Amino acid sequence: MKQKLKSYNAQTYLAYALIAPAALYIVLIVAWPLLETIRLSFTNSSLAGEDYVGFENYQKMLSSKKFNGIVTRTFVWMFFSVSLKLIIGLIGAVLLNANLKGRSIFRVLVMPPWVVPIAIGMLGWLWLYNGYFGIIAGVGMRTGILDGPFGFLAYKQSAFISTIIADVWVGTPMVTVFFLAAMQGVPRDLYEAAYCDGASRWDRFFKITLPQITPVIITMSLLSAIWTFNSFEIIWILTEGGPRGATTTLIIDTYKQALGNYKFGRGAARAVVVMILLTLFAGFYLALLARINKKISHE
Amino acid sequence: MDKYNLYEKIILYLGILVFMTFILLPFVEMFYASLRPLDHLFRSPYQFYSDDLSFWAYREMWKTVPMLPRYIFNSFFLASVTSLITLLFVIPAAYSYARFRFPFKNSSLYILLAINMFSGAVLLIPLYKVLRTFGLLNTYQAMIVPGVAFLIPTAIWLLKSYFEKIPIDLEEAAFVDGASRVQILRHIIAPLSTPGLVVVGIYAFIGSYAQQFLFAITFNQKKEYMPIPSGLYEFIGYTTVKWNEMMAASLVGIAPVLIIFLFLQKYIVAGLTSGAVKN
Numbered sequence: 253m254k255q256k257l258k259s260y261n262a263q264t265y266l267a268y269a270l271i272a273p274a275a276l277y278i279v280l281i282v283a284w285p286l287l288e289t290i291r292l293s294f295t296n297s298s299l300a301g302e303d304y305v306g307f308e309n310y311q312k313m314l315s316s317k318k319f320n321g322i323v324t325r326t327f328v329w330m331f332f333s334v335s336l337k338l339i340i341g342l343i344g345a346v347l348l349n350a351n352l353k354g355r356s357i358f359r360v361l362v363m364p365p366w367v368v369p370i371a372i373g374m375l376g377w378l379w380l381y382n383g384y385f386g387i388i389a390g391v392g393m394r395t396g397i398l399d400g401p402f403g404f405l406a407y408k409q410s411a412f413i414s415t416i417i418a419d420v421w422v423g424t425p426m427v428t429v430f431f432l433a434a435m436q437g438v439p440r441d442l443y444e445a446a447y448c449d450g451a452s453r454w455d456r457f458f459k460i461t462l463p464q465i466t467p468v469i470i471t472m473s474l475l476s477a478i479w480t481f482n483s484f485e486i487i488w489i490l491t492e493g494g495p496r497g498a499t500t501t502l503i504i505d506t507y508k509q510a511l512g513n514y515k516f517g518r519g520a521a522r523a524v525v526v527m528i529l530l531t532l533f534a535g536f537y538l539a540l541l542a543r544i545n546k547k548i549s550h551e
Numbered sequence: 552m553d554k555y556n557l558y559e560k561i562i563l564y565l566g567i568l569v570f571m572t573f574i575l576l577p578f579v580e581m582f583y584a585s586l587r588p589l590d591h592l593f594r595s596p597y598q599f600y601s602d603d604l605s606f607w608a609y610r611e612m613w614k615t616v617p618m619l620p621r622y623i624f625n626s627f628f629l630a631s632v633t634s635l636i637t638l639l640f641v642i643p644a645a646y647s648y649a650r651f652r653f654p655f656k657n658s659s660l661y662i663l664l665a666i667n668m669f670s671g672a673v674l675l676i677p678l679y680k681v682l683r684t685f686g687l688l689n690t691y692q693a694m695i696v697p698g699v700a701f702l703i704p705t706a707i708w709l710l711k712s713y714f715e716k717i718p719i720d721l722e723e724a725a726f727v728d729g730a731s732r733v734q735i736l737r738h739i740i741a742p743l744s745t746p747g748l749v750v751v752g753i754y755a756f757i758g759s760y761a762q763q764f765l766f767a768i769t770f771n772q773k774k775e776y777m778p779i780p781s782g783l784y785e786f787i788g789y790t791t792v793k794w795n796e797m798m799a800a801s802l803v804g805i806a807p808v809l810i811i812f813l814f815l816q817k818y819i820v821a822g823l824t825s826g827a828v829k830n
Contacts, residue, residue: 267651270643274703275659277640281678281700282666288677340570347566350555358567360816362574367757367812368805371764371780375801376577378787379584379794387580390597401595425574429820482670485764489784503672510676511769523673530673534665541664 286527292520299514309521318497319505323525326481326501329416333480336420338473341427346457348428349435359432366425374489377418381405381490408498411491415499419486423479427472434468435461467544474537478530502526585609585799592794609803612796615786618774619800622782626804629691629763629778633698634755640699641706641751646740648707649714650722663704671697671765682770693770694778698762702755709754713747714740750818753811757819760808779804 293309295302313319348359365373380386383403392398404414438461446456484503487493493500493508500508506526510519555563584592586604613619648660678697682688687696717740725735763778771777777785783800786792812819 263651264653267647267653270647271659274640274644274707278663278666278700278703281697282669282674285674285677285681286669288680289673292676340573343566344570347563347570350563352555352560352563352567358571360813361571363812363816363820364578364809365574367761367808369761369763369780369808371784372801372804373577375783375787375797376581379798380577380580382794384595385593385597385794387576387597390595390599393596421573421577433820478668482668482672484670484672489787503670507672507675511679516676516680520676523676526673527669530668531665534668537668538661538665541661 289520289523289527292516293524295517295520297516297520302517305517309517313518313521313525319522322497322500322502322505325412325499326503329412329499329501330477330480333416333419333423333483334473334477336416337423337427337476337480338469340420340424341431341472342469344424344428345431345435348432359429362428363425365421366429370422370485371489373422374418374486377421378405378490381414405491406495408495411495411498415487415490418490419480419483422486423476427476430468430472431465434465438464467547470540471537471544474533474540478533478537481526481529481533502529581798581802585795585802587795589793589795608793608795608799611793612800612803615793615796616783616800618777618782619803621775622777622779623804625691625776625782626760626763626778626780627807629694629698630756630760632691633695633702633759634752636695636699637702637706637755637759638748638752640703641710642748644703645707645710646714648711650719660708663707666704667701671701671762675765675769679769687770689771689773689776691776694763694766694776697766697770698759701762702758705758706751706755710744710747710751713744713751716747717743746818750815753815753819757808757812 292302294304294306296305296308344362348355348362380388381404383389383406384401386404388404389398389402392402393400402410405411442460442464443456446460451459481501482503483501484507487499487501487504488507491499493504502522503526506519506522509515509522513519585608586606587601588603588605588607591598591601591603616622648656674697679688682693682696687693721739721743722735725739726732730738764780764784767778767781768784771781774782779800783797783804786797
């Protein structure tokens with residue numbers, strides 16, 4: 253009988269056969285294109301054809317001031333967006349975790365921006381940001397902060413900030429929900445013990461809640477850094493990377509080069525830079541995850 | 552210890568009010584704008600009050616966006632086909648990960664996670680060339696094929712955790728009693744994993760409904776195949792946007808996912824967070 257069971261659980265060939273279709277699909281649609289992108293980055297590929305050009309795309313790209321500006325801008329944009337998502341998400345989670353009437357409704361109401369197609373949410377934001385008729389400009393004009401119509405997406409700095417706010421709007425619900433789930437997972441007796449020892453609410457948050465959910469905070473920071481880095485639709489719909497390149501991040505630039513101008517080679521070189529950065533992020537994330545898992549299994 | 556005094560309560564509710572305003576304002580304003588006549592919208596500065604609210608825009612939008620029924624159909628069609636194909640690939644793979652031990656099991660699982668982190672934008676160039684070579688640009692397939700690839704990783708992780716909850720003893724007992732693998736699949740695993748399959752199916756549906764922009768604007772120029780987001784996006788470029796109708800159409804586009812989600816949010820959120828929080 254043991255022999256028989258062993259044969260049930262240890263059929264490696266069957267295990268691989270079951271995974272094969274999904275694995276093959278991923279290889280064809282994700283892995284192969286990744287390698288092909290690397291190859292293309294060494295060519296001047298366009299709709300007309302392609303020739304091998306060595307490192308020319310990279311040399312041009314790295315020596316251009318514009319590209320360096322784009323990289324810096326990407327990280328600044330990311331830094332503000334991710335920090336705001338984490339801070340607002342943490343505050344939101346604390347609020348929704350409080351024992352108040354109606355919290356179960358609020359917990360559901362927080363999620364729509366996460367579930368709704370980003371592109372459609374952005375159509376709404378386009379209307380909100382409208383300089384003449386939008387509600388934000390309207391409030392600004394009526395309170396006297398603005399002395400006339402103001403196109404939030406028409407000026408470099410305000411477009412930069414406006415795209416960040418829209419990105420934070422999309423990303424915050426998920427961060428909130430994950431933080432909230434983590435807070436609910438903190439053992440209650442920890443709080444009860446602290447309460448009996450006379451710890452204030454403030455102390456309980458900083459000495460129990462925060463340390464207990466730190467693994468989730470770190471995981472979410474990395475994950476949302478990756479997603480923010482990849483953010484395409486938000487900027488594309490709001491500004492298409494403008495005005496005058498003020499919101500052109502690496503992803504937007506890659507897209508413009510490759511599919512706006514059909515310069516596949518140049519686009520591919522940018523895509524490779526994106527890939528390298530993403531691989532670094534992913535490496536950090538996976539290493540971290542492995543460490544957290546190890547710690548959990550030790551406990 | 553979970554009791555608050557009045558002062559604390561006021562602060563907490565004020566905080567929730569501000570937070571919820573940020574989250575919900577765009578939806579509220581979209582809905583409000585969709586109810587207002589166009590000449591009320593086009594007043595500067597913004598008028599907070601309109602007295603003649605109506606669902607007029609919800610009737611007119613079908614004339615302004617003549618292809619809207621088609622876009623709605625396309626969105627549903629694309630999301631359904633994409634999630635069905637995803638399930639087809641994911642079910643055997645997730646089962647295998649949940650039940651068998653084999654070399655490279657953990658590393659391949661982590662690679663799946665890593666794939667989640669690559670946005671489609673990096674792969675667009677080769678995919679564009681391949682789709683062009685096979686004459687698949689401007690077809691449904693052009694949006695379905697890459698869509699499935701980006702849903703597979705999370706779907707495998709999610710479904711794996713559901714399969715793991717089915718006690719293996721049940722299967723082993725049946726196997727020892729002489730049941731074949733197919734019988735075990737039909738009589739034990741399939742019924743027990745239905746809730747999990749439903750959740751993963753819904754995840755895939757919402758996910759593919761949400762991702763209908765990048766691939767759609769890149770690989771498809773034909774109006775007949777456009778899903779709602781890219782179909783409506785076309786209208787934004789026009790000099791005079793009929794905002795009330797545009798917002799009405801957007802809300803109609805959002806409604807299906809929102810309704811599905813509201814009914815099933817408990818299961819979806821529990822499924823998604825359990826992976827990341829507890830691992």
